[in-house]
Amino acid sequence: MSSANLSKQAVALPTAPMKKRSPWVAAWKSLRRNKAAMIGLFVIVLLIITAIFAEQIAPFGYDDQNLVNRLQPPSAEHIFGTDNFGRDIFSRIVYGSRVSLQVGFIAVGIGAIAGGALGAIAGFYGRHADNIIMRIMDILLAIPGILLAISIVASLGPGLTNVMIAVGIGAIPGYARIVRASVLIVRDQEFVEAARSVGTSDFRIVMKHIIPNSLAPIIVQATLGVAGAILSAAGLSFIGLGIQPPAPEWGAMLSEGRQFLRDNPHVTTFPGLAIMVVIFALNLFGDGLRDALDPRLKQ
Amino acid sequence: MSAEKLLEIKDLCIHYITEDGTVKAVDGMNLEVGKGETLGLVGETGAGKTTTALGIMNLIPAPPGKILQGEVIFEGEDLLKKKAADIRKIRGNKISMIFQDPMTALNPVMTVGEQIMEVVQLHKKVSKAEAIKHTQDMLELVGIPGARWVDYPHQFSGGMKQRVVIAMALACDPTLLIADEPTTALDVTIQAQVLDLMKRLKDELNTSMIMITHDLGIVAEVCDKVAIMYAGNVVEYTNKENLYRTPRHPYTVGLFNSIPSPDSDEDRLKPIEGLMPDPTNLPSGCPFHPRCPNATEKCARVIPTPIEVTPGHFVKCLEYAPGGLH
Amino acid sequence: MHKYILKRLLALIPVMLGVSLIIFTMMYFTPGDPAAMMLGESAPPEQREALREELGLNDPFWIQYGNWLRGIVLEGDIGTSYTTRRDVADEIMDRFPATLQLAVSGVVVAVVLGVPIGIISATRQYSIFDNVSMFVALLGVSMPNFWMAMLLILLFAVNLQWLPSSGLNHGFRSLILPAITLGTGAAAIIARMTRSSMLEVIRQDYIRTARAKGQVESKVTNVHALKNALIPIITVIGLQFGGLLGGAVLTETVFSIPGVGRLMVESIGQRNFPVVQGGVLFIAITFSLVNLLVDILYAFVDPRIKSQYK
Numbered sequence: 001m002s003s004a005n006l007s008k009q010a011v012a013l014p015t016a017p018m019k020k021r022s023p024w025v026a027a028w029k030s031l032r033r034n035k036a037a038m039i040g041l042f043v044i045v046l047l048i049i050t051a052i053f054a055e056q057i058a059p060f061g062y063d064d065q066n067l068v069n070r071l072q073p074p075s076a077e078h079i080f081g082t083d084n085f086g087r088d089i090f091s092r093i094v095y096g097s098r099v100s101l102q103v104g105f106i107a108v109g110i111g112a113i114a115g116g117a118l119g120a121i122a123g124f125y126g127r128h129a130d131n132i133i134m135r136i137m138d139i140l141l142a143i144p145g146i147l148l149a150i151s152i153v154a155s156l157g158p159g160l161t162n163v164m165i166a167v168g169i170g171a172i173p174g175y176a177r178i179v180r181a182s183v184l185i186v187r188d189q190e191f192v193e194a195a196r197s198v199g200t201s202d203f204r205i206v207m208k209h210i211i212p213n214s215l216a217p218i219i220v221q222a223t224l225g226v227a228g229a230i231l232s233a234a235g236l237s238f239i240g241l242g243i244q245p246p247a248p249e250w251g252a253m254l255s256e257g258r259q260f261l262r263d264n265p266h267v268t269t270f271p272g273l274a275i276m277v278v279i280f281a282l283n284l285f286g287d288g289l290r291d292a293l294d295p296r297l298k299q
Numbered sequence: 300m301s302a303e304k305l306l307e308i309k310d311l312c313i314h315y316i317t318e319d320g321t322v323k324a325v326d327g328m329n330l331e332v333g334k335g336e337t338l339g340l341v342g343e344t345g346a347g348k349t350t351t352a353l354g355i356m357n358l359i360p361a362p363p364g365k366i367l368q369g370e371v372i373f374e375g376e377d378l379l380k381k382k383a384a385d386i387r388k389i390r391g392n393k394i395s396m397i398f399q400d401p402m403t404a405l406n407p408v409m410t411v412g413e414q415i416m417e418v419v420q421l422h423k424k425v426s427k428a429e430a431i432k433h434t435q436d437m438l439e440l441v442g443i444p445g446a447r448w449v450d451y452p453h454q455f456s457g458g459m460k461q462r463v464v465i466a467m468a469l470a471c472d473p474t475l476l477i478a479d480e481p482t483t484a485l486d487v488t489i490q491a492q493v494l495d496l497m498k499r500l501k502d503e504l505n506t507s508m509i510m511i512t513h514d515l516g517i518v519a520e521v522c523d524k525v526a527i528m529y530a531g532n533v534v535e536y537t538n539k540e541n542l543y544r545t546p547r548h549p550y551t552v553g554l555f556n557s558i559p560s561p562d563s564d565e566d567r568l569k570p571i572e573g574l575m576p577d578p579t580n581l582p583s584g585c586p587f588h589p590r591c592p593n594a595t596e597k598c599a600r601v602i603p604t605p606i607e608v609t610p611g612h613f614v615k616c617l618e619y620a621p622g623g624l625h
Numbered sequence: 626m627h628k629y630i631l632k633r634l635l636a637l638i639p640v641m642l643g644v645s646l647i648i649f650t651m652m653y654f655t656p657g658d659p660a661a662m663m664l665g666e667s668a669p670p671e672q673r674e675a676l677r678e679e680l681g682l683n684d685p686f687w688i689q690y691g692n693w694l695r696g697i698v699l700e701g702d703i704g705t706s707y708t709t710r711r712d713v714a715d716e717i718m719d720r721f722p723a724t725l726q727l728a729v730s731g732v733v734v735a736v737v738l739g740v741p742i743g744i745i746s747a748t749r750q751y752s753i754f755d756n757v758s759m760f761v762a763l764l765g766v767s768m769p770n771f772w773m774a775m776l777l778i779l780l781f782a783v784n785l786q787w788l789p790s791s792g793l794n795h796g797f798r799s800l801i802l803p804a805i806t807l808g809t810g811a812a813a814i815i816a817r818m819t820r821s822s823m824l825e826v827i828r829q830d831y832i833r834t835a836r837a838k839g840q841v842e843s844k845v846t847n848v849h850a851l852k853n854a855l856i857p858i859i860t861v862i863g864l865q866f867g868g869l870l871g872g873a874v875l876t877e878t879v880f881s882i883p884g885v886g887r888l889m890v891e892s893i894g895q896r897n898f899p900v901v902q903g904g905v906l907f908i909a910i911t912f913s914l915v916n917l918l919v920d921i922l923y924a925f926v927d928p929r930i931k932s933q934y935k
Contacts, residue, residue: 139643144871155651272772279767391838403830451928
């Protein structure tokens with residue numbers, strides 16, 4: 001409270017210097033004007049709410065079997081129908097949002113933090129550190145992403161945690177490259193020279209000057225990365241290496257429903273739609289963010 | 300006046316319509332170029348010089364640009380009324396243009412020869428061998444060995460690139476050459492060379508030219524007539540001698556005062572007060588009145604029309620209008 | 626140029642060594658006993674132990690890795706499949722044509738669809754065509770391709786019965802659905818990249834120069850602009866090709882196509898490590914060679930890059 005009052009006073013003072021409009025405020029303003037991005041954001045928020053309140057929203061449990069009611073088409077009671085165990089598909093999709101969100105955010109978190117740190121070290125210290133780190137990144141990039149994830153999951157074993165790790169590791173090189181590139185740009189600028197000349201520690205320079213300056217591209221990559229991570233996890237589950245039944249993972253639901261494609265397409269239609277809508281929303285928002293944060297690309 | 304009219308611009312209005320407002324880049328402009336003449340189009344950045352040039356070529360990027368009204372009469376025909384296919388036959392052929400920055404005006408992934416040949420083959424009925432020959436001749440003409448036609452732009456220096464651009468512009472013997480600040484992006488020593496080259500070639504080929512510049516020194520060197528532009532309008536138009544001897548418009552006078560003169564004893568330049576007006580929000584009346592030392596209350600109300608103060612000397616200022624400044 | 630290619634090929638060696646170490650390590654730590662898989666759970670422990678000894682599975686990590694690597698380097702032998710006892714190289718080469726066919730036809734679909742759509746979208750920015758096709762492209766990027774495959778099967782194989790739903794036994798016809806599946810997602814990405822790259826180029830001064838020469842608009846776009854916009858487009862096509870090699874794992878599963886992707890998934894299930902290791906190495910080399918090819922293509926597109934390749 002007191003700090004809020006203080007800041008109000010500061011604004012009210014007539015002699016207070018004009019507050020410089022931060023680039024983040026400008027980016028948010030331009031994002032606000034972007035209808036598509038706002039629709040994307042709306043869907044993402046809706047998804048988060050669904051995940052938090054899954055128990056309240058879902059009419060059934062995700063593993064409530066009712067073998068009498070197997071493979072029912074959509075009805076008033078089961079708006080998305082039931083699957084081969086008579087489970088309510090709508091409820092499974094609602095609970096599945098938790099899995100997808102976790103995978104998306106945690107995998108991206110792993111990739112962004114590990115990749116960001118490696119990229120910062122490589123860019124800031126250069127020479128040997130740079131060489132070693134970036135060659136390792138080259139090695140990871142030489143294996144197509146999904147194949148790398150499959151191999152990692154194979155060695156760690158299936159399951160939610162391992163899927164997140166596998167997808168996260170696959171994302172590391174992307175972040176490392178972005179952060180390294182921004183560090184290289186920032187490193188030689190005069191304000192960093194100035195900070196160095198007054199004896200600021202490396203850690204402080206990285207945290208205070210370099211990270212904030214490479215934040216915009218990381219945020220964009222991360223938003224689009226959440227979409228990619230959810231897709232990869234769904235793919236892993238689809239081939240049986242990801243999250244295991246009966247967990248309500250959307251990719252796994254598609255995989256299980258495959259055998260009923262001919263006569264009961266609704267079993268796969270709804271999980272498929274769920275993935276698509278979420279990925280679409282993340283992409284809309286990510287595109288909007290990129291346009292807002294990178295004025296060079298704006299038309 | 301003396302020469303036969305080649306190009307006449309009447310009442311041209313070109314606006315850029317953007318989210319932040321309408322930019323009146325060219326606003327009711329009138330201009331004439333006679334055959335064989337060189338007209339200097341002088342003004343500050345943002346006065347609408349380049350837009351005028353692009354307007355003549357019908358190359359205004361649309362959107363956001365829009366030609367609202369006016370005529371561009373070239374050899375008796377209004378270019379603005381021509382079909383796209385017909386105007387293409389004129390571009391690069393009868394009217395060609397030299398752009399400001401030679402670094403970006405050439406396509407980086409095509410050889411300079413291909414780029415010169417392109418314009419030759421578009422407008423002349425020649426075989427490929429003849430086109431190559433002509434391309435090499437053009438390069439030689441601007442002082443580049445013809446054998447270098449297979450080189451790419453990045454293999455040339457800035458001044459050489461501008462020579463290539465000039466060769467390209469002159470390849471089809473245009474009747475009108477529009478040069479948009481052709482030397483601004485070049486080093487001072489190269490500037491003189493390129494300018495000399497253009498002057499020589501223009502005389503040799505008997506081409507009319509519009510020289511867009513903000514440099515009154517260049518005007519003195521190459522132009523016959525001068526049009527001074529301010530905020531999308533020609534404010535003074537006359538021949539070079541009149542302009543240098545008796546500048547009439549307060550803006551022109553201001554321009555001359557802001558040039559350092561070796562004969563003058565004064566220590567300080569006298570720049571024109573104030574800044575170019577915001578083109579989305581031009582002042583009422585005469586657009587120059589907020590900066591004009593002679594401005595009166597009438598200048599803020601009445602838009603001046605061009606007055607012929609002496610034969611062939613037009614000034615757009617109320618001072619010379621019937622009724623004067625009051 | 627030759628020197629550049631040689632340099633790049635040499636640089637591939639340490640990368641591939643790294644790939645081999647990573648994939649070997651992962652397989653080494655993969656739980657499950659290959660001997661048990663091969664002999665069945667009921668086999669007596671002595672028999673399993675004997676097989677483990679024979680396969681070298683009881684050796685320490687570095688000995689196992691060293692043996693594998695020595696085999697590759699000295700004899701060009703990537704290993705022997707546990708299940709079929711055949712050379713892994715033969716196993717892969719049996720399956721590779723199907724995967725390659727799939728990836729190449731996917732890339733063809735992607736390029737044929739993506740590049741023209743991107744160009745038209747860029748030249749008519751904010752038109753209905755642009756808005757609709759960019760909306761569809763974003764939808765394409767967002768659609769999991771295994772779901773797309775299922776929808777295509779449902780429509781064209783099950784309901785309309787126009788095309789086969791699985792296998793590769795019907796020649797060209799059996800390639801159509803997998804190619805569309807793989808191609809549309811990539812087409813969407815290529816269309817988006819083509820559009821943004823073209824938009825960037827179209828604003829350049831030399832495009833205005835081309836127009837000022839009296840060049841027709843179609844040539845301004847397709848000759849002057851496109852050639853300059855190609856670098857990012859080629860890059861993304863190369864990356865997509867790698868994505869398609871990997872993505873084939875899923876597509877091959879849905880369409881029951883006997884390609885390298887399915888071979889790998891099966892082999893992971895069977896703990897058939899030599900095949901997985903060989904497969905990953907093989908795909909990584911293919912992918913790296915495609916990327917090298919992309920970099921070489923740059924030189925043909927852009928003379929400024931060519932002059933740097935020394």
